[in-house]
Amino acid sequence: MDSKLLSSALENVRATTPLVHCITNYVTVNDCANALLACGGSPIMADDIDDAPAITRICGGLVLNIGTLNARTIETMHAAGKVAGELGHPIVLDPVGAGASPLRTDTAAALIDELPITVVRGNMSEIKALTGAAAATRGVDANPDDAVTEDNLAEVAAIVRELAGKLGCIVAVTGAIDLVATAERAVAIRNGRAIMGKITGTGCMLDTIIAAYVVANPDHALEATVAAIAGWGLAGEVAEDRMGELDGNASFRTYLIDAAFNMAADQLANGARVEEL
Amino acid sequence: MDSKLLSSALENVRATTPLVHCITNYVTVNDCANALLACGGSPIMADDIDDAPAITRICGGLVLNIGTLNARTIETMHAAGKVAGELGHPIVLDPVGAGASPLRTDTAAALIDELPITVVRGNMSEIKALTGAAAATRGVDANPDDAVTEDNLAEVAAIVRELAGKLGCIVAVTGAIDLVATAERAVAIRNGRAIMGKITGTGCMLDTIIAAYVVANPDHALEATVAAIAGWGLAGEVAEDRMGELDGNASFRTYLIDAAFNMAADQLANGARVEEL
Amino acid sequence: MDSKLLSSALENVRATTPLVHCITNYVTVNDCANALLACGGSPIMADDIDDAPAITRICGGLVLNIGTLNARTIETMHAAGKVAGELGHPIVLDPVGAGASPLRTDTAAALIDELPITVVRGNMSEIKALTGAAAATRGVDANPDDAVTEDNLAEVAAIVRELAGKLGCIVAVTGAIDLVATAERAVAIRNGRAIMGKITGTGCMLDTIIAAYVVANPDHALEATVAAIAGWGLAGEVAEDRMGELDGNASFRTYLIDAAFNMAADQLANGARVEEL
Numbered sequence: 001m002d003s004k005l006l007s008s009a010l011e012n013v014r015a016t017t018p019l020v021h022c023i024t025n026y027v028t029v030n031d032c033a034n035a036l037l038a039c040g041g042s043p044i045m046a047d048d049i050d051d052a053p054a055i056t057r058i059c060g061g062l063v064l065n066i067g068t069l070n071a072r073t074i075e076t077m078h079a080a081g082k083v084a085g086e087l088g089h090p091i092v093l094d095p096v097g098a099g100a101s102p103l104r105t106d107t108a109a110a111l112i113d114e115l116p117i118t119v120v121r122g123n124m125s126e127i128k129a130l131t132g133a134a135a136a137t138r139g140v141d142a143n144p145d146d147a148v149t150e151d152n153l154a155e156v157a158a159i160v161r162e163l164a165g166k167l168g169c170i171v172a173v174t175g176a177i178d179l180v181a182t183a184e185r186a187v188a189i190r191n192g193r194a195i196m197g198k199i200t201g202t203g204c205m206l207d208t209i210i211a212a213y214v215v216a217n218p219d220h221a222l223e224a225t226v227a228a229i230a231g232w233g234l235a236g237e238v239a240e241d242r243m244g245e246l247d248g249n250a251s252f253r254t255y256l257i258d259a260a261f262n263m264a265a266d267q268l269a270n271g272a273r274v275e276e277l
Numbered sequence: 278m279d280s281k282l283l284s285s286a287l288e289n290v291r292a293t294t295p296l297v298h299c300i301t302n303y304v305t306v307n308d309c310a311n312a313l314l315a316c317g318g319s320p321i322m323a324d325d326i327d328d329a330p331a332i333t334r335i336c337g338g339l340v341l342n343i344g345t346l347n348a349r350t351i352e353t354m355h356a357a358g359k360v361a362g363e364l365g366h367p368i369v370l371d372p373v374g375a376g377a378s379p380l381r382t383d384t385a386a387a388l389i390d391e392l393p394i395t396v397v398r399g400n401m402s403e404i405k406a407l408t409g410a411a412a413a414t415r416g417v418d419a420n421p422d423d424a425v426t427e428d429n430l431a432e433v434a435a436i437v438r439e440l441a442g443k444l445g446c447i448v449a450v451t452g453a454i455d456l457v458a459t460a461e462r463a464v465a466i467r468n469g470r471a472i473m474g475k476i477t478g479t480g481c482m483l484d485t486i487i488a489a490y491v492v493a494n495p496d497h498a499l500e501a502t503v504a505a506i507a508g509w510g511l512a513g514e515v516a517e518d519r520m521g522e523l524d525g526n527a528s529f530r531t532y533l534i535d536a537a538f539n540m541a542a543d544q545l546a547n548g549a550r551v552e553e554l
Numbered sequence: 555m556d557s558k559l560l561s562s563a564l565e566n567v568r569a570t571t572p573l574v575h576c577i578t579n580y581v582t583v584n585d586c587a588n589a590l591l592a593c594g595g596s597p598i599m600a601d602d603i604d605d606a607p608a609i610t611r612i613c614g615g616l617v618l619n620i621g622t623l624n625a626r627t628i629e630t631m632h633a634a635g636k637v638a639g640e641l642g643h644p645i646v647l648d649p650v651g652a653g654a655s656p657l658r659t660d661t662a663a664a665l666i667d668e669l670p671i672t673v674v675r676g677n678m679s680e681i682k683a684l685t686g687a688a689a690a691t692r693g694v695d696a697n698p699d700d701a702v703t704e705d706n707l708a709e710v711a712a713i714v715r716e717l718a719g720k721l722g723c724i725v726a727v728t729g730a731i732d733l734v735a736t737a738e739r740a741v742a743i744r745n746g747r748a749i750m751g752k753i754t755g756t757g758c759m760l761d762t763i764i765a766a767y768v769v770a771n772p773d774h775a776l777e778a779t780v781a782a783i784a785g786w787g788l789a790g791e792v793a794e795d796r797m798g799e800l801d802g803n804a805s806f807r808t809y810l811i812d813a814a815f816n817m818a819a820d821q822l823a824n825g826a827r828v829e830e831l
Contacts, residue, residue: 026303026580027599033477044417045304048347054378070602101608200587248815250808254527261525303580310754315803322581325624331655531804538802
């Protein structure tokens with residue numbers, strides 16, 4: 001992938017300040033807002049059925065994250081998603097915990113069925129749950145058995161590409177190696193660090209960043225998704241390298257968002273480890 | 278304005294630890310609690326209709342913030358506000374996103390109509406939406422066209438003073454230049470930094486601080502509001518000056534609350550840039 | 555208490571990564587997740603009645619925290635608690651604000667009545683409210699009159715032990731001196747610093763850590779609870795010692811979670827100030 005597409009994707013976000021409507025969980029919502037601001041977007045949260053559709057309308061994109069779903073917000077997700085679909089706004093879906101409970105699995109499936117999702121992002125266990133495969137999600141983390149490794153990369157990429165074709169959207173699987181695929185293409189990203197799993201919400205934050213990138217780069221949704229993921233992984237690398245002896249996961253969280261805030265276009269272009277498979 | 282009123286306002290907060298009931302959004306609620314603690318107050322959050330009135334009763338003041346409003350919490354805001362009104366407790370209203378959706382505009386208007394609000398604080402777009410002017414709110418941020426500048430300051434101050442008279446409360450408009458007005462008086466505050474807009478919740482946190490200041494200074498509500506706003510802007514200045522090369526908006530957030538925590542009375546008196554118009 | 559039991563309690567958490575289902579308040583939930591990750595556990599939040607029981611089932615323990623309770627989540631707490639009870643999973647209850655409103659007092663009492671709670675943790679005012687004593691809770695903080703001091707320690711320990719016997723569970727009272735008791739035993743812990751009360755959520759975070767410790771040490775629930783509390787207090791000591799001149803409560807919050815993340819087994823064994831009464 002041309003690294004210029006990655007740096008221009010970042011520049012387009014910073015130049016246009018995409019407004020992203022997030023219907024997301026209350027665990028990581030504050031970090032989502034600050035991460036989105038860090039990357040150059042602007043967040044707005046609204047989850048009431050009488051409020052959300054109007055908010056969707058004034059935004060450029062929508063994030064649906066089922067991390068703390070409930071009957072009320074599920075209904076709102078459908079309503080907001082319908083508006084976003086009518087307006088042609090990108091929708092990013094995070095099926096948090098799909099496979100961990102029937103409600104999560106079913107809600108993710110229903111949102112995919114009824115809405116024109118642009119990007120689905122999850123860990124491998126969540127993504128597998130969407131295929132109807134026997135679920136082995138370990139809470140909100142991927143099952144170790146589902147790890148994407150150098151050994152199974154080609155095989156997993158084929159599965160993800162097939163799923164992308166079936167769902168008609170971009171599928172992004174994040175983990176030690178990240179995979180982004182459409183029916184036709186698959187890209188592996190080798191940025192990021194293991195410590196990103198030691199704070200809550202790295203995935204949720206990434207959802208909002210992906211949304212901003214896709215909104216700002218409507219003609220290059222795949223490249224925009226890759227840029228967002230590679231940039232976030234790169235921010236994780238910068239953040240871990242900054243850690244001192246007394247720092248732990250809380251300092252890492254701060255450094256991660258800081259690194260996204262300070263990420264330069266050429267830093268992304270040079271640091272992204274992206275391979276078209 | 279006598280700078281002694283500002284420093285004594287701060288001292289009164291620290292001396293009395295005002296207990297503030299916050300019905301606020303779930304995006305910034307944690308920062309609201311920590312910012313309120315930093316300035317010397319004590320937070321309690323309760324948004325259930327069967328719980329909130331009793332909590333209002335044991336507190337000294339109430340914050341109503343509609344950032345993630347829903348049918349359930351709107352009802353609670355009215356019920357808690359009624360109790361606060363009966364007890365003569367100060368009420369601070371933040372009409373987050375008024376103008377961005379009909380529900381937000383209407384809810385803010387209804388709360389103002391039915392409750393004895395003490396202070397309304399918002400950005401200029403939100404405040405304009407309360408006047409019934411054509412709304413141009415850009416999500417939760419002010420529309421750039423609504424910026425308060427040195428050029429339009431006198432004109433905007435007249436509008437805000439008129440609104441304060443109409444609403445019968447203090448109106449606080451925060452932005453590059455902050456304005457605090459009653460029907461009779463208008464004060465401009467020139468503290469703060471642009472980076473405060475790069476984290477979520479600087480306005481929400483300020484709401485809770487204003488509440489603590491007004492509770493602790495019942496005979497000087499205008500001066501207390503000015504002290505809270507000037508002090509918060511000053512904390513933003515201290516925080517930005519503390520930033521190193523690798524720091525971004527996440528470190529700024531930490532430094533901002535830290536600066537509020539460490540704010541001394543004479544620091545506020547000397548650093549506040551307050552002008553009675 | 556043998557300090558080896560404390561260090562092995564910590565090691566067992568790190569070795570087994572206990573998955574803890576938290577039905578907790580939206581004020582401190584993000585810090586709860588990161589604190590639980592810091593100590594070596596793994597969080598999952600789910601509060602919908604159609605989702606929570608399935609999530610409880612895949613976890614090892616359950617935290618019920620009524621900090622921002624509402625009719626919907628109270629029902630879910632009972633349903634999830636019932637499942638946890640059937641499966642023999644430890645349940646930690648935090649009666650936040652019991653004594654501050656009838657709903658909180660009654661909800662805490664009902665949860666204790668109907669569920670096989672393993673540990674109740676609160677400040678002395680909240681714990682007293684559970685005994686039916688005239689409530690004097692000051693919001694979410696303990697009433698100063700309820701402080702546990704060297705002078706009243708023996709007397710308070712007797713009360714807490716009696717309550718533990720009555721409730722049939724471990725009762726943990728945290729404050730300047732912490733007390734952990736069953737009907738037969740009482741332990742005083744003298745770790746921690748006053749600044750822990752200057753951030754929101756030190757108690758809530760501790761709830762989740764206690765849960766992880768009890769899940770990982772099923773045969774030593776009392777010692778596990780003591781280890782969690784002593785370790786958290788010790789983390790507070792490390793965090794405050796790390797503070798520089800410009801640091802305030804926000805930096806302290808980061809340092810506190812960092813210190814839990816970096817806590818070594820021998821550091822806990824050597825630093826815990828635990829006295830069997």
